[in-house]
Amino acid sequence: MRTFVLLGLVCLAAPAFAAGESKVAVNVPAVNVAPPSAAARALLEPKLKIRDAPPGTAPRVALTFDACMGQADSRILSTLVYERIPATLFVTARWLRNNEEAIAILRAHPDLFDIENHGENHVPAVDVPVKIYGIPAAGSIAAVEREVAAGAAAVKAAGFSQPRWFRGATAKYDVSAIRQIRQMGYKIAGYSLNGDGGSLLGAAMTERKISGAKDGDVVIAHINQPTHEAGAGVVRGIMALKHKGIAFVRLSEVDGVGDAGTTQ
Numbered sequence: 001m002r003t004f005v006l007l008g009l010v011c012l013a014a015p016a017f018a019a020g021e022s023k024v025a026v027n028v029p030a031v032n033v034a035p036p037s038a039a040a041r042a043l044l045e046p047k048l049k050i051r052d053a054p055p056g057t058a059p060r061v062a063l064t065f066d067a068c069m070g071q072a073d074s075r076i077l078s079t080l081v082y083e084r085i086p087a088t089l090f091v092t093a094r095w096l097r098n099n100e101e102a103i104a105i106l107r108a109h110p111d112l113f114d115i116e117n118h119g120e121n122h123v124p125a126v127d128v129p130v131k132i133y134g135i136p137a138a139g140s141i142a143a144v145e146r147e148v149a150a151g152a153a154a155v156k157a158a159g160f161s162q163p164r165w166f167r168g169a170t171a172k173y174d175v176s177a178i179r180q181i182r183q184m185g186y187k188i189a190g191y192s193l194n195g196d197g198g199s200l201l202g203a204a205m206t207e208r209k210i211s212g213a214k215d216g217d218v219v220i221a222h223i224n225q226p227t228h229e230a231g232a233g234v235v236r237g238i239m240a241l242k243h244k245g246i247a248f249v250r251l252s253e254v255d256g257v258g259d260a261g262t263t264q
């Protein structure tokens, strides 16, 4: 029964996806063509990988954590510090306002943590008015610019370096927003392995996903949900990778290669 339902969903989804793709691929002049409606605008969820480790060296994985809003997950943060595991954190202005204690820990370990831009208010960086997972997108070019610029300003005001990477809320974008954010000077951080399913997975599933990371993977997980089970799985997954001999790297240390024009 379950298989049957799943197959039905796949069949329903496939034509819709193909139709959305073709809108991006067809390169018609903007003049004389009506702009795509908000509903028809294709959203991309870009991938990011890091280059393979040089021969004879340990496999490399980049751990990235989003701090969207709310609190800090001290289970994860203290593990990273205690085990000396480097990571890249994407933080919003909203999260920075409420987590002074965690920020002090991040500031005290510049050798471990890169702090990058997750936007000002955690609104998706999409320049048409759509909702993604129920979250209203920025909705205009000006609002995308504000989300990115004010997010970066908050990172700097908190005492960290000028961000080089941006990851928008929900990690989805439209093509024009990707171009705009690149023109503002940022690379866009996709990912290759979704570690915690938006912090909604159980601990065992999260552990299994993260511990399966391979050389070149960019893992995304959340560090702002201290009450969710997923965080316990994040810790166990990271420790499993460490015991396998994985070398952890930050995005500033390696070549990140993204698709859809997000890094090149």
Ligand SMILES: [Zn+2]
Binding pocket: 066, 067, 068, 118, 122, 168, 169, 170
């Ligand atoms: Zn987020």
